[in-house]
Amino acid sequence: MSNAPTLVWFRTDLRLADNPALRRAAERGAPLVCLYILDEGGDRRPPGGASRWWLHQSLAALAQDLARHSVTLHLLRGDPARIVPDLARRCGAGLVVWNRRYGAAERALDGALKNDLKAGGVAAESFNSHLLREPWQVKGAATGQPYKVFTPYWKASLALGAFEAPLPAPGGLTGWAGDVGGLPLDALGLLPTRPDWAGGLRATWTPGEAGARARLAAFLDRDIRGYAERRDMPAESVTSRLSPHLAFGEIGPRQIVQALAFARSAGDTPASERDEAKFLSELGWREFAYHVLFSHPALAREPMNPRFAAFPWHEDAGALAAWQRGRTGYPLVDAGMRELWQTGTMHNRVRMVVASFLIKHLGIDWRAGEAWFWDTLVDADPASNPFSWQWVAGCGADAAPYYRIFNPMLQGLKFDSAGAYVRRFVPELAALPDEHIHAPWQAPAGVLARAGVRLGQTYPRPIVEHGAARDRAMADYWASAEAT
DNA sequence: TTTTGAGTTGTTCGA
DNA sequence: GTCGAACAACTCAAA
Numbered sequence: 384m385s386n387a388p389t390l391v392w393f394r395t396d397l398r399l400a401d402n403p404a405l406r407r408a409a410e411r412g413a414p415l416v417c418l419y420i421l422d423e424g425g426d427r428r429p430p431g432g433a434s435r436w437w438l439h440q441s442l443a444a445l446a447q448d449l450a451r452h453s454v455t456l457h458l459l460r461g462d463p464a465r466i467v468p469d470l471a472r473r474c475g476a477g478l479v480v481w482n483r484r485y486g487a488a489e490r491a492l493d494g495a496l497k498n499d500l501k502a503g504g505v506a507a508e509s510f511n512s513h514l515l516r517e518p519w520q521v522k523g524a525a526t527g528q529p530y531k532v533f534t535p536y537w538k539a540s541l542a543l544g545a546f547e548a549p550l551p552a553p554g555g556l557t558g559w560a561g562d563v564g565g566l567p568l569d570a571l572g573l574l575p576t577r578p579d580w581a582g583g584l585r586a587t588w589t590p591g592e593a594g595a596r597a598r599l600a601a602f603l604d605r606d607i608r609g610y611a612e613r614r615d616m617p618a619e620s621v622t623s624r625l626s627p628h629l630a631f632g633e634i635g636p637r638q639i640v641q642a643l644a645f646a647r648s649a650g651d652t653p654a655s656e657r658d659e660a661k662f663l664s665e666l667g668w669r670e671f672a673y674h675v676l677f678s679h680p681a682l683a684r685e686p687m688n689p690r691f692a693a694f695p696w697h698e699d700a701g702a703l704a705a706w707q708r709g710r711t712g713y714p715l716v717d718a719g720m721r722e723l724w725q726t727g728t729m730h731n732r733v734r735m736v737v738a739s740f741l742i743k744h745l746g747i748d749w750r751a752g753e754a755w756f757w758d759t760l761v762d763a764d765p766a767s768n769p770f771s772w773q774w775v776a777g778c779g780a781d782a783a784p785y786y787r788i789f790n791p792m793l794q795g796l797k798f799d800s801a802g803a804y805v806r807r808f809v810p811e812l813a814a815l816p817d818e819h820i821h822a823p824w825q826a827p828a829g830v831l832a833r834a835g836v837r838l839g840q841t842y843p844r845p846i847v848e849h850g851a852a853r854d855r856a857m858a859d860y861w862a863s864a865e866a867t
Numbered sequence: 868t869t870t871t872g873a874g875t876t877g878t879t880c881g882a
Numbered sequence: 883g884t885c886g887a888a889c890a891a892c893t894c895a896a897a
Contacts, residue, residue, distance in 0.1 A: 782874035
């Protein structure tokens with residue numbers, strides 16, 4: 384067997400366990416050249432600010448984990464289409480391995496690269512680390528076409544049988560001794576400097592494979608209790624908070640499914656069967672987003688429904704800025720946007736509310752919101768993010784037959800009835816009584832005064848009136864229908 | 868091809 | 883205040 388080194392190219396799979404590419408490299412036996420490339424070339428979407436912060440931490444963790452095996456993680460920056468073949472040649476690689484990505488530009492690059500390498504006499508192999516099923520594995524029984532509705536998709540995926548078991552972390556790794564000319568982590572410039580806005584992120588998250596494992600354990604041991612009932616309540620901490628770990632591949636969905644099954648068979652999880660099925664179906668939504676991305680490569684740019692191609696969006700920089708900063712005057716919306724800014728995440732229910740507000744109440748193009756989330760979310764995901772924005776906008780894979788407009792006050796009443804979430808992130812309203820916490824402009828003057836709230840000064844008045852905004856959204860919707 | 872049943876997440880109105 | 887039906891009523895997937 385050849386002792387020519389194996390080049391392991393890490394991308395969104397920053398872990399040792401359940402990593403098929405790394406496993407393949409380990410089994411081959413030759414020394415490893417492990418690398419990560421900060422891709423700043425071509426038409427691939429660069430990571431947003433919050434993702435860059437996370438990436439820095441995650442690379443540091445991966446480098447440390449590899450170092451325990453005496454393997455170096457080499458860091459490079461530039462265009463992988465040039466760097467990978469170049470490096471393969473310089474170190475005389477006998478094999479290049481990676482785990483698949485599913486965005487159009489990434490697929491194009493990986494495909495071209497594979498051809499390049501093979502043309503140069505270097506074998507290249509790719510694997511699935513990221514998904515329970517490859518996007519093309521699930522097809523309509525009658526049509527053979529990709530699905531556009533979640534429920535039949537998920538039923539079909541489950542009907543294909545048990546998901547594959549995760550792979551254990553490989554042992555017996557050896558690093559290649561030659562010089563690659565990598566950069567120190569700090570040289571990638573991933574951390575914010577002036578100002579350092581990452582304090583809230585540091586306080587909220589533990590990036591890295593070990594952090595992901597700990598989060599999963601805490602979720603299954605404790606937080607998952609009552610998941611089916613309480614996952615919609617933003618003040619509760621029942622959600623898994625695994626999404627950034629999944630986005631960077633610090634943990635894989637197969638590991639999560641297996642851990643869930645183990646916890647069930649050992650009887651040491653507080654989850655009911657309903658809780659488990661509900662959580663599993665959330666993983667299913669992630670899968671579905673990738674399934675849809677694969678069949679709609681322009682998901683982040685073009686509405687799936689052509690009816691929306693010429694939608695009369697409103698340009699309103701002031702309203703967009705108010706939304707981004709959490710200054711719309713609608714407490715639940717503002718709480719969500721501030722949670723996002725402070726912590727790099729936002730509760731799922733609130734994501735729907737703030738997205739609906741931007742699109743429907745302010746009439747602003749969903750792509751502006753998608754871009755803001757891409758920049759500020761630590762779990763910004765090339766499939767889930769555009770998929771979900773299209774879902775809320777009504778131009779994506781949603782089976783609802785009507786144009787859905789969330790009422791931010793009603794959503795607050797239903798899912799944050801005691802106002803605990805609003806009070807946490809909009810402290811200037813904290814002293815308001817529950818019955819006014821979601822609509823301070825409707826509170827009597829005396830109540831506002833006693834709570835120390837001066838509308839227009841300590842907290843904004845609503846930037847749009849709900850009823851009028853709703854009417855305008857409906858009018859725009861019907862106008863777009865006539866235009867097509 | 869045509870038909871039929873069904874679809875994560877809502878809101879509003881009127882009894 | 884609560885409940886059920888109507889609402890801007892469509893599109894997908896399977897038979």
